[in-house]
Amino acid sequence: MNPQPTDNIYLPKLARLERVVDEIDEVRTFYWQFLDPADQQAFKNFKPGQFAQVSIFGAGEFPASLPPSPTESEVFFTVRRVGRATEALHKLKPGDIFGVRGPYGNGFPMEAYAGRNLIFVAGGIGLIPLRSCIVYALAHREKFGKIQIFYGAKTPRELMYRPLLHEWEKAGGFECHLTVDRSENGWQGHTGVVGSLFRKPGIEVPTTNTTAFVCGPPVMFRFVIKDLLDMGLKDTDIVSTLERYMKCGVGKCGHCCIGVAYVCMDGPVFTYQQIKKLGEDI
Amino acid sequence: MRARLVLQEDVLKIVDLLRRDHEVVAPFYGRGRDTFFDTVTDENLDRVQIHIPNPYYPPKRYVLPHIEQLFRIRKADGSYEIQSTYDQTKRAIFGIRSCDLAGIYHLDRFYLGREFRDPYYARRRANLFLVNVVCTDTQVDINDECYCLCTDTGPAAKAHFDLQLMDLGKGEFLAVAGSPAGEALFSAPFFRKATEEHVERRRRILSEVRHRFKTTTGWFSATVRYISQEKVLEKTWEAIGSRCLECGGCTYVCPACTCFTVTDRPTGPNEFERVRLWDACALYGFTRMAGGHNPRKAVHDRRNRRFFRKLAHYFIQRELSMACVGCGRCAEVCHGDVGMPSTIEMIRRATTEYLAHESAAH
Numbered sequence: 001m002n003p004q005p006t007d008n009i010y011l012p013k014l015a016r017l018e019r020v021v022d023e024i025d026e027v028r029t030f031y032w033q034f035l036d037p038a039d040q041q042a043f044k045n046f047k048p049g050q051f052a053q054v055s056i057f058g059a060g061e062f063p064a065s066l067p068p069s070p071t072e073s074e075v076f077f078t079v080r081r082v083g084r085a086t087e088a089l090h091k092l093k094p095g096d097i098f099g100v101r102g103p104y105g106n107g108f109p110m111e112a113y114a115g116r117n118l119i120f121v122a123g124g125i126g127l128i129p130l131r132s133c134i135v136y137a138l139a140h141r142e143k144f145g146k147i148q149i150f151y152g153a154k155t156p157r158e159l160m161y162r163p164l165l166h167e168w169e170k171a172g173g174f175e176c177h178l179t180v181d182r183s184e185n186g187w188q189g190h191t192g193v194v195g196s197l198f199r200k201p202g203i204e205v206p207t208t209n210t211t212a213f214v215c216g217p218p219v220m221f222r223f224v225i226k227d228l229l230d231m232g233l234k235d236t237d238i239v240s241t242l243e244r245y246m247k248c249g250v251g252k253c254g255h256c257c258i259g260v261a262y263v264c265m266d267g268p269v270f271t272y273q274q275i276k277k278l279g280e281d282i
Numbered sequence: 283m284r285a286r287l288v289l290q291e292d293v294l295k296i297v298d299l300l301r302r303d304h305e306v307v308a309p310f311y312g313r314g315r316d317t318f319f320d321t322v323t324d325e326n327l328d329r330v331q332i333h334i335p336n337p338y339y340p341p342k343r344y345v346l347p348h349i350e351q352l353f354r355i356r357k358a359d360g361s362y363e364i365q366s367t368y369d370q371t372k373r374a375i376f377g378i379r380s381c382d383l384a385g386i387y388h389l390d391r392f393y394l395g396r397e398f399r400d401p402y403y404a405r406r407r408a409n410l411f412l413v414n415v416v417c418t419d420t421q422v423d424i425n426d427e428c429y430c431l432c433t434d435t436g437p438a439a440k441a442h443f444d445l446q447l448m449d450l451g452k453g454e455f456l457a458v459a460g461s462p463a464g465e466a467l468f469s470a471p472f473f474r475k476a477t478e479e480h481v482e483r484r485r486r487i488l489s490e491v492r493h494r495f496k497t498t499t500g501w502f503s504a505t506v507r508y509i510s511q512e513k514v515l516e517k518t519w520e521a522i523g524s525r526c527l528e529c530g531g532c533t534y535v536c537p538a539c540t541c542f543t544v545t546d547r548p549t550g551p552n553e554f555e556r557v558r559l560w561d562a563c564a565l566y567g568f569t570r571m572a573g574g575h576n577p578r579k580a581v582h583d584r585r586n587r588r589f590f591r592k593l594a595h596y597f598i599q600r601e602l603s604m605a606c607v608g609c610g611r612c613a614e615v616c617h618g619d620v621g622m623p624s625t626i627e628m629i630r631r632a633t634t635e636y637l638a639h640e641s642a643a644h
Contacts, residue, residue, distance in 0.1 A: 008366050008401045010352055010544075010556075035361075057355050057362050058554045060546050062572065083572025097361045245571045247544045247558075250398040254541030254561070255568060257587075258577075260596040265397070280577050 123216025
């Protein structure tokens with residue numbers, strides 16, 4: 001047996017940082033490209049909901065959601081500065097080289113949702129993993145029923161992807177509702193937790209033939225799930241992506257193994273029915 | 283049977299034969315109870331042991347080192363050169379016990395048998411020759427915690443070795459080939475013809491040795507069933523968890539544990555290495571994410587994680603191999619007495635009682 005060097009599942013491919021956009025406090029979007037066009041070509045067929053392993057050499061490797069949709073031309077990560085490796089990423093400048101491998105994980109089975117109503121419920125930086133499937137769904141608008149986006153943050157300053165949100169709010173053919181927990185700086189929109197949007201007059205949330213995508217902090221997740229179930233959605237119709245400490249992304253290191261699932265291989269996308277069975281905090 | 287007879291005075295000639303084109307590792311005595319695997323040299327060859335208490339530090343490290351370099355990374359001209367660093371040494375483990383052999387088989391299933399093959403493991407494994415020694419000395423080889431009878435992995439391995447040696451007494455060993463590479467050794471003149479009588483003696487000794495194990499009642503099947511059917515009460519897990527001191531010792535000595543962490547560290551100016559290190563699910567930091575959120579906080583959650591991962595039917599079926607091989611090391615090193623045998627017993631007893639009570643109440 002003489003395996004070729006390219007069989008190394010842990011080998012990061014080199015990528016160049018193109019530009020950096022500030023999103024909110026401590027969160028930035030990093031646009032990048034592989035140095036080798038062949039790597040770029042191989043990567044671009046990722047599915048919404050998948051993730052990649054990002055290497056900042058010398059600082060380490062971490063898993064990051066893929067917020068772009070495969071229907072978009074650019075690839076990027078949106079990353080909060082929380083630890084050693086993400087801090088190192090935040091220090092990179094355009095032109096700097098880092099490593100990427102992936103895409104990994106199951107992703108959202110978007111084809112399976114054809115003909116269904118889609119409701120997206122995101123809180124805070126939970127919009128990062130959902131951005132991909134929202135953009136994907138809007139790019140294939142004709143394939144789905146009603147599409148609603150509900151997005152909330154603590155304050156207006158903490159709303160992610162603001163130019164895109166403005167676009168979504170203005171566009172026709174789907175609804176985008178924003179809310180903040182605390183109004184400030186002359187915020188004109190809705191105030192309250194994201195679930196309060198479901199009961200806002202004038203908003204009709206479909207409850208049959210509907211798939212709900214929920215991503216956000218654990219507290220928000222619990223309340224939104226309760227709201228959705230109360231409204232009559234089934235636990236198999238609620239999907240989310242789980243976040244776990246991961247060292248490999250390919251089902252070997254064991255860190256993301258919960259219940260009978262490896263989040264990196266069997267997830268990160270799970271239905272709420274599956275999440276309940278895994279028996280661990282979101 | 284591809285079997286030959288080897289005289290006691292010739293047994294270490296097998297080591298010499300293998301040393302021609304392999305690094306050979308074998309068990310040695312340290313001080314006191316301490317025993318360890320080490321590379322055989324001209325100096326220590328005569329101290330290689332056939333019968334010896336199985337070292338705590340399992341020979342797993344020759345396929346999955348406790349610290350292993352994955353890449354050498356060099357920064358140059360604003361970019362990086364990444365070199366995969368593989369160990370392709372031809373290596374033989376002489377004297378690996380049947381339980382540890384089953385451990386390596388489990389690692390094969392885990393690292394090579396799924397969608398992604400681990401390239402580091404694959405190369406080490408492809409270059410590995412395994413000489414299994416059957417535990418027959420009830421004073422030395424087998425201790426109170428050995429429970430390979432319960433996991434069906436010993437005392438004599440049925441497969442996965444290249445060569446198996448068993449002491450037949452009277453200065454004679456039976457050698458059995460388990461692979462073409464093992465059988466190729468038989469061309470050496472000191473492998474003599476074995477007779478029906480030798481094979482019969484092997485059978486007799488094995489059936490005798492089976493009665494010398496102290497731990498024969500590890501009811502894996504009942505426990506696997508209870509865990510897989512989610513019949514184990516939370517308070518049973520809590521009772522097990524409350525005895526865990528979170529030292530990580532059980533995972534450290536386990537021949538079938540697979541978890542690792544990865545870290546980058548500097549090796550010089552503009553040079554780094556990426557290494558992987560054994561990790562342990564019993565430790566608090568195992569699931570802690572950047573920013574501090576830890577979805578698995580309680581010690582019993584972590585403790586139970588390990589037993590669940592090893593005993594849930596789902597994983598046994600997925601790997602077609604159970605992640606416990608009955609070596610008994612966890613039981614020996616655990617200060618809280620929650621090694622595998624006592625955990626199996628606690629789960630089985632508590633759950634059987636609970637279920638009996640339940641059915642009586644209905």
